[in-house]
Amino acid sequence: MMPTGQDHRYDADGMTCIGYLAVPEGDGPFPGVLVSPAFSGLSDTERASCDRLAQQGYVALGVDYYSGGKLAADRDEAASLMAALQADRPLLARRMEAALAELRGLPQTRGRKLGAMGYCFGGKSVLDLARAGAEFEAGVSLHGVYDAPPAGSKRIKARLLICDGWDDSLCPPEVKVALAEELNAHCDDWQMLSFGHTGHAFTNPKAAASKGFGYSEAADRRSWRALSDFFADHLN
Amino acid sequence: MMPTGQDHRYDADGMTCIGYLAVPEGDGPFPGVLVSPAFSGLSDTERASCDRLAQQGYVALGVDYYSGGKLAADRDEAASLMAALQADRPLLARRMEAALAELRGLPQTRGRKLGAMGYCFGGKSVLDLARAGAEFEAGVSLHGVYDAPPAGSKRIKARLLICDGWDDSLCPPEVKVALAEELNAHCDDWQMLSFGHTGHAFTNPKAAASKGFGYSEAADRRSWRALSDFFADHLN
Numbered sequence: 001m002m003p004t005g006q007d008h009r010y011d012a013d014g015m016t017c018i019g020y021l022a023v024p025e026g027d028g029p030f031p032g033v034l035v036s037p038a039f040s041g042l043s044d045t046e047r048a049s050c051d052r053l054a055q056q057g058y059v060a061l062g063v064d065y066y067s068g069g070k071l072a073a074d075r076d077e078a079a080s081l082m083a084a085l086q087a088d089r090p091l092l093a094r095r096m097e098a099a100l101a102e103l104r105g106l107p108q109t110r111g112r113k114l115g116a117m118g119y120c121f122g123g124k125s126v127l128d129l130a131r132a133g134a135e136f137e138a139g140v141s142l143h144g145v146y147d148a149p150p151a152g153s154k155r156i157k158a159r160l161l162i163c164d165g166w167d168d169s170l171c172p173p174e175v176k177v178a179l180a181e182e183l184n185a186h187c188d189d190w191q192m193l194s195f196g197h198t199g200h201a202f203t204n205p206k207a208a209a210s211k212g213f214g215y216s217e218a219a220d221r222r223s224w225r226a227l228s229d230f231f232a233d234h235l236n
Numbered sequence: 237m238m239p240t241g242q243d244h245r246y247d248a249d250g251m252t253c254i255g256y257l258a259v260p261e262g263d264g265p266f267p268g269v270l271v272s273p274a275f276s277g278l279s280d281t282e283r284a285s286c287d288r289l290a291q292q293g294y295v296a297l298g299v300d301y302y303s304g305g306k307l308a309a310d311r312d313e314a315a316s317l318m319a320a321l322q323a324d325r326p327l328l329a330r331r332m333e334a335a336l337a338e339l340r341g342l343p344q345t346r347g348r349k350l351g352a353m354g355y356c357f358g359g360k361s362v363l364d365l366a367r368a369g370a371e372f373e374a375g376v377s378l379h380g381v382y383d384a385p386p387a388g389s390k391r392i393k394a395r396l397l398i399c400d401g402w403d404d405s406l407c408p409p410e411v412k413v414a415l416a417e418e419l420n421a422h423c424d425d426w427q428m429l430s431f432g433h434t435g436h437a438f439t440n441p442k443a444a445a446s447k448g449f450g451y452s453e454a455a456d457r458r459s460w461r462a463l464s465d466f467f468a469d470h471l472n
Binding site for chain 2: 166167173177180181183184187188189190191192193194195196197218222225226229
């Protein structure tokens with residue numbers, strides 16, 4: 001699949017972000033979806049997801065939550081970048097809110113419903129956007145990483161779909177249960193879809209297979225269908 | 237929706253069962269699905285599910301696991317009937333295996349793939365059929381009730397989809413986790429879809445709403461779509 005989108009600069013909290021924007025063919029406006037990347041930062045993987053969503057009828061904005069278009073060169077750099085944002089959850093929320101505001105302000109989405117999806121730390125960022133009380137209709141986290149909600153979290157307005165691997169070493173059963181209980185307390189509409197024999201990063205064909213990690217063709221396909229149905233139901 | 241099927245007698249372990257058979261229009265053979273009832277026994281609710289599956293292209297056989305066409309008059313009688321079968325899990329498995337053999341032997345399913353789905357105790361019965369090592373492709377449990385697998389359980393050959401309400405008082409989080417761990421150990425392909433704010437019997441519009449119980453239009457619709465996609469993927 002050839003990329004159909006292009007780099008898209010926007011401002012977040014005084015920083016310039018280099019996102020990626022893919023727009024459906026035809027006359028808009030269209031519903032919009034934020035695509036929040038895994039911890040390496042916005043890469044061709046998420047650009048491809050934006051293109052795929054555009055082909056499904058959504059204006060898709062790839063989020064540059066690190067700002068400046070930073071893309072980690074390796075896992076160590078990615079971990080370091082993630083740790084810095086993880087240490088400042090209000091900043092992460094503001095970066096996500098800025099991307100959502102950018103998506104909302106585009107002429108191609110005018111007046112239409114908005115959603116958000118994310119991979120890995122991008123899944124947490126979607127959750128933190130929701131926890132910040134942001135106005136969007138539907139959020140999806142794919143093999144997200146979770147911990148306690150940050151201080152000052154608000155009632156969640158978005159519907160949420162959480163997809164995870166049962167074997168995900170970053171999301172063991174007790175973390176899934178804690179997240180479910182948090183959502184039951186603070187979110188009116190949520191679902192959790194767990195895939196057996198599936199580890200972290202199951203959507204990424206390049207993920208190194210090791211205990212608790214690895215690509216799963218079945219989980220990748222099933223989670224994308226669940227996401228597509230969820231957005232079709234709630235963004236149209 | 238008008239019923240399109242009819243009563244269908246078959247033998248199970250020397251007992252006559254009065255099931256219900258719904259067949260798609262057109263030329264077969266078609267893939268087949270067992271429909272295993274909630275603890276009251278085979279009722280119009282499950283007959284309607286058979287009809288719906290027939291409209292989706294499946295030969296659907298409603299299971300009479302109590303035999304004799306027994307339908308409990310009230311919840312107390314249902315609980316008593318269920319307790320008797322629960323006390324003899326090998327008998328439950330044989331009753332399910334007889335229904336599967338009946339479905340497999342029908343001219344309308346000849347050579348096609350078979351699945352099974354069930355509600356409540358019927359969900360457990362599908363699981364016990366799988367635990368008995370039965371040959372079928374895909375099983376779905378909707379707000380099933382779970383406990384430890386019976387002695388002598390075998391490797392599960394079927395793919396499984398478990399749909400449950402997070403608030404289901406008959407399936408609290410520790411039961412979900414135990415089931416997931418059992419499946420991870422004994423079943424090669426399984427998924428679990430949990431619905432927030434959803435209790436037991438979420439598919440049943442007549443279910444009395446109380447803590448941990450009650451109908452959910454959203455969970456009913458979402459679980460049926462998940463079931464339909466799952467069967468479409470694995471029975472065709």
